[in-house]
Amino acid sequence: MHPASQRSVGIRCDYQPDVDLLFAWVGDPQPAENIEVEPGIYVRVASSTGQVIGIEVLDCAERFGHEPDRIDAAFAKALLARFTAPALQRFREAHPQPPLFSSPR
Numbered sequence: 001m002h003p004a005s006q007r008s009v010g011i012r013c014d015y016q017p018d019v020d021l022l023f024a025w026v027g028d029p030q031p032a033e034n035i036e037v038e039p040g041i042y043v044r045v046a047s048s049t050g051q052v053i054g055i056e057v058l059d060c061a062e063r064f065g066h067e068p069d070r071i072d073a074a075f076a077k078a079l080l081a082r083f084t085a086p087a088l089q090r091f092r093e094a095h096p097q098p099p100l101f102s103s104p105r
Contacts, residue, residue, distance in 0.1 A: 013076040017068040020061050024076030025054035035087040043080070043087035050091060052084045 013024040025044070032044040032053055040058035045051065055076065061068045066075065 011073045011077050011080070013071075013073045015060065015068065015071045017061070020059050020068070022057040022060040022071055022076060022079075023054070024056075024073065024080065026080075027053060033091065035090050037083045037086045037090070041079075041083060043083050045087060045091045050088070050095070052080065052087060055080050055083065 011024050011026055013022065015022045030053065031047050033047055034042040034056070035045055036042050040063065042056040043052055044054035044056070046053050057063065057079065060066070060071055
């Protein structure tokens with residue numbers, strides 16, 4: 001792993017500067033759906049719980065104007081905070097929940 005791979009603020013991250021790719025995740029690996037919130041930015045949402053469990057960002061340093069050595073777990077946490085709401089909205093639109101109660105007809 002690259003030195004920027006680390007675990008802090010409850011997030012593990014792996015930044016690969018040779019391809020400018022950031023992977024960040026929370027908890028143990030689990031089945032998830034990638035929700036594209038912007039071209040090249042994918043938020044991972046657990047299929048079973050609907051919880052955000054990670055993010056993948058292509059061209060990360062270039063996209064956000066950061067030096068590669070400044071891409072770390074705290075930066076990944078900020079990205080998750082920024083992109084969680086739109087990802088969950090798209091996930092819920094793709095997976096509508098049935099009503100808990102139905103009216104008798």
